[in-house]
Amino acid sequence: MSDVTRRTLRLLNLLQSRTVWTGPELADELNVTTRSVRRDVDRLREMGYPVLASNGHGGGYQLGAGRALPPLLLEGEEATAVAVALRLAAGSGIDGLGEQAVRALAKLDGILPPSVRAEVSAVTEALHVVDTSPRGAGSRGTATAGHGILSSTLVTLARAVRDGVQVRLDYERADGERRHRRIEPYRVLSINGRWYLFAWDLDREDWRTFRLDRMHEVRASTFRFTPRPTPDIEAHVRESISVGPYPLGASVRILRPAAEVGPRIPAFAGTVTPDGDDACILRAGARDLSWIALQLAWLGLPVEVLDPPELNEEIARIGAWARGA
Incomplete structure (x- = not known):
């Protein structure tokens, strides 16, 4: 992404964050001259963003109301976050929402630059959302939503799944002990608000299910592996957690x-x-x-x-x- 494009996106973010900005305020935020601000505003207008300008006390630049804005160009981490949210929505089991989320994912893919699109594709292709909306089911109270993981962990594992490379990590067991693991990753799954990795454990020579919120120091290696015949991944993970x-x-x-x-x-x-x-x-x-x-x-x-x-x-x-x- 060029400096001009990056600055233009930054200008758009600023205009969306506040009602009115003066030219000098924008120039100071962007570390450019007011003349450069005017040129960047013209670029936004050419892209279809209704940037209004007014003079006098209280005047400045603002985004116009009453018109649909073109899709906002997203940076890598933002696009990945949106893609993950849409992927979760696509597998939510809520009538109508899944189909809309799939359409939104297709539109997102069409507006992203190639480098960001590849990152988003790696995440969405490696993810599998298990529908956990049973009709009338009871709950043990042991599986709750909101278990946080690092976004870098999710992206690293998704890339490793896509590229077929080994991963090294420190894994924290239920008793708090950490152990180093060498694995071949195959699928990242979201089940009832918690994230899991289905992988082949190289040291134990068996299939294992790992919780992402217990992972530390996740590092993808450059060692590629030949895919092994897998069992039913969803059934295996369900068995592991239930x-x-x-x-x-x-x-x-x-x-x-x-x-x-x-x-x-x-x-x-x-x-x-x-x-x-x-x-x-x-x-x-x-x-x-x-x-x-x-x-x-x-x-x-x-x-x-x-x-x-x-x-x-x-x-x-x-x-x-x-x-x-």
């Missing part, structure tokens, strides 16, 4: 089709896989079996306990309590 973190796990057969049960199970609460046309297998984790039994009761569907047998006893206990109540 069963893996908990000391107890359970498997039950629900005598209803997976297409009926799946939308009622949040991504952080369990995984649902088909078991023929008329049944499915639900796997869930918890710190005690009573929580799983209560969730099954809330579903109100016919189930067969596969594992562990103690879950049958917990279901019977809750049933006895319900009858007594």
